[in-house]
Amino acid sequence: MRLTCLVLALALCPAGAAEKTLAALKQDLRKALASGDARLLGQACAALRTLGGSEAAGVLLEQVEKAPAQSETYWLLIDGAASFGDESALTAVGRFVVERGKSPAARDVLFALERNRLSTKSAALIPIMDECAGELALGAVRQLGEVRVPEVVDALIARLARTKDSDGELRRYLAGALANITGEHFGTSIVNWEGWWKGHRGRELTGRKARERTTGTARDEVDAIRDEQIIGIEKLSPRRIVVIKGKCVDWERFDHNFDHIEHMLEQMDFPHTVITKEDFEAGFALAESMVVCINCMMWRPHCVCPDCKPGEDAGNRLHRCTGCNRHDVREYKFSGAAVERLKRFVEAGGFLFTEDWVLEELLERAWPELVGSGPKLPEKNVKALPAPGKAGHRYLEGVFRPPQDIVVTGKHRPKGRTVVRPPEEDVRAYFSRAAHTWKIDNESPAIVVKKKSEVELLLTSPDLARIARGNDALAVTFRPGKGPRKGAVLHILSHFGKQTSQDSEYGIQNMLLGFLIDANAQRGRVLPPARKGPEAEEKGTKEEPEEAPEEAPEEEPEEEPEE
Known part of the structure; x- marks a missing residue:
């Protein structure tokens, strides 16, 4: 039996790793880093992972x-550190995040743990949930909501018991995680959760089944916790989400819109109102709106004469007129008054989603101290990576998630230090999931971030930096204004429906989805009412969650967005 176990252990280790000490593996790692060879670095990370233990994890975390x-080196090391399977190593990983929580590396390690599909990762996540605050705690809770073992339920209930009523978002995340693991719905009632768990701790944790959808969008693949956050959006009044599109005098010949966000919202089954730029200029009121989305559209002077024929390329996605001396030149640019109205809408609590050319037409005019437009870019596919420390940002939720067909359960708990993984699950495979390829349209303006202390980079591209004078931003967000109810702007350098893979297309869709979830949470969110607790269940009066009402109750902002 001992010989059989030894042979099995050797077979599961990378070549030569079984007889190597930690010191030898550290030397291999240093050589791989010095060589710049990603393949060698992946092998070195895998060998340390197979050795296991807190010291092996510490070697990677130090680097x-x-x-x-x-860099690719950064992400290989991040994912290598997060891919350990033994509790000793994962405890060290958790301490790294807790002690360095404000550093980008700590936040990215937490993000990378999401791709570790072993239940032992709870050894890292529970301390992060218990000792950290803000997005770190929320990220840990979200991941724990997929680990179906009793010890995790114990920890989630204990954490819920220590929360205050003012910790509304954390309490909702904890309730969602518990519901996802157990399939039960007691909301944030600690009495009901404790009472139910006391009598059911020994039962199998089958999890909650997410609502099935066939929208053909990223919404179909959201996890059950995020699905809970969507509740209420599909029941909002259409005036809550407004799309501004371009209008032309001749719709049959010209479509001024380079993208149609309204089509994506319709496909996602979210009610919304579509208006033209002309409608907005005429005074369309935004007092009932929480989100405004603006299509990328033609706003520069151009000819709409029916007799003119397009000739050579004139730049700015236009062509020179030929075959006619008569011209009918139109310009559909936001007026200064319209820019000011949209600026006031955001600074009073509204949310604004924009893309591509809207950077020049609106954003750099409304907030010139924050963002600007850089050089025009060629049509190109570029690698998209999360900015350092932003992989777990709420607007990137779901963008770089691993496939959800693997369920974390107690059955995957490794024995000893050896972790069994299929060949494709090596560290390099992890890195490939931390990057997408995004399509940049011809003559899109590069995003120039002028005030890094107030503008968050969400997605960056080393490919873009090389052709855009160092401007590497693919997506940015900022919250302008001075009041307590500041809204948010999310701008992306791409379009829907233009990506080369479903992962990349769903990445952009997930950013819009995360933005809508945040807007709904900030300006009024509806959760299904919790059913009665164990006492009611015993009496046969078990209540099921009800449909969310049409309008989410919201606290009135100090200043309403501009009408």
């Missing part, structure tokens, strides 16, 4: 802090 941010 994480030294690696150049946004």
